[in-house]
Amino acid sequence: MADGLDRFLEGRRLSPAQRRIARYLTDHLAEAIFLSSVELAERAGVSQPSVTRFAMVLGFAGYPELRHALRPLVVGGRTPSRANDLQAAIDAEIDNLRNVRETLGDPSGIVDLGTTLAGCEPLPVLGLRVSSGLATTFAYFARRIHPDVRLLTHGGSELADGLHAARRAGAGWLLAVILPRYPAEAVRALLTARELGLRIAVITDRPDVPFEADVILAAPVGERLVFDSHAAPLALAMVLVEAMADAAPLRTQARLEEYERMTEQARVFTEHPG
Incomplete structure (x- = not known):
């Protein structure tokens, strides 16, 4: 049954509330097809309008139409099965990593970008909202090998100031992390960067994103849990x-x-006794 439901969900971008509905349906499809939208909302811990929007995202006029389409997955003699959803989420992430591995079969693109960014001083790195974590991790390690990495994780005038300052200091490129749901302010920052004369490289989830960049590095995000995972x-x-x-x-x-000399002198890390 879960496999049949997956066909409806494939390729859909779901909000966190909609993912809760999808997960409840996956776990309880045999009983869910007899529930009203209000009852399903209560069981899944969301609002009734969220159930209606969920059905519409899947291409149905409303929840009754979706329920009708789901019934053949249960009625018809199929043996119910319940997969371990947490393991399935990890399996999906493994597939995402395999996808990245395949794209690196020809490493020339990322090698060329690495060479370009290595020579860009300063190197501004942008990441807002959920993307700030990955941008911060990238900047943390990049600073170990690059003399001037400037992390931009706050919006508003501070973001504009950071872009202008980086450009005045000689930056030629901006590396941006923009993962779904794509923050409108981050997309506007790309336009500002372009107006300043910066070229743009973006780490995102897919090639067909609603913004432009000179280089797009795409890696799928995990969508099986309530919130995206970014392995x-x-x-x-x-x-x-x-x-x-x-x-x-x-x-x-x-x-x-x-x-290494600095961390050893300052005793930054605790040595493992083994």
Whole structure:
């Protein structure tokens, strides 16, 4: 039954509330097809309008039409089965990582971008809302091998100031992380960056995004849980850091050795007793 429901969900971008509905249907489809939209909303812990919007996202006029379409998945002698949803979510992430691996069959694109960003001083890195975590992780490691990485994770005038300051200091590129749901302010920041003369590279979830960039690095996000998981975009970001490190090997070696001396002198890390 879950496989049949997956056919309805495939390729759909669901909100967190809609994912709660999808998960309830996956777990309880045999009983859910007899529930009203109000009852389903109560069981899934969402509002009744959320159930209606969920049905419309799947291409139906309303919940009654969706319920009618789901009934053949239950009625007809099929043996109910309940997969472990948490394991299925991890399986989906493994598939996403395989997708990234396949795109690296020809590494020339990310190698070229790594070389370009390694030579960009300063290097502004943008990430707002949910994308700020991945942008921060990228910047944390990139700073170990790059002399001037400028992290931009706050919006408003502070973001505009950061873009202008980076451009005045000689930046030629902006690396942006824009994961769904795509923040409108981040998209506007790309337009500002373009007006300032910056070229743009974006780490995102798919090639066909509603904004423009000179380079798009796409890695699917996990959509099986209430909130997206970002294992594949994180792996892609770390590959880009590796490409930057390889592009300037002498600088990378010198900076990493200096960093290790500093952390040892300051006793930054606790040594494992083994």
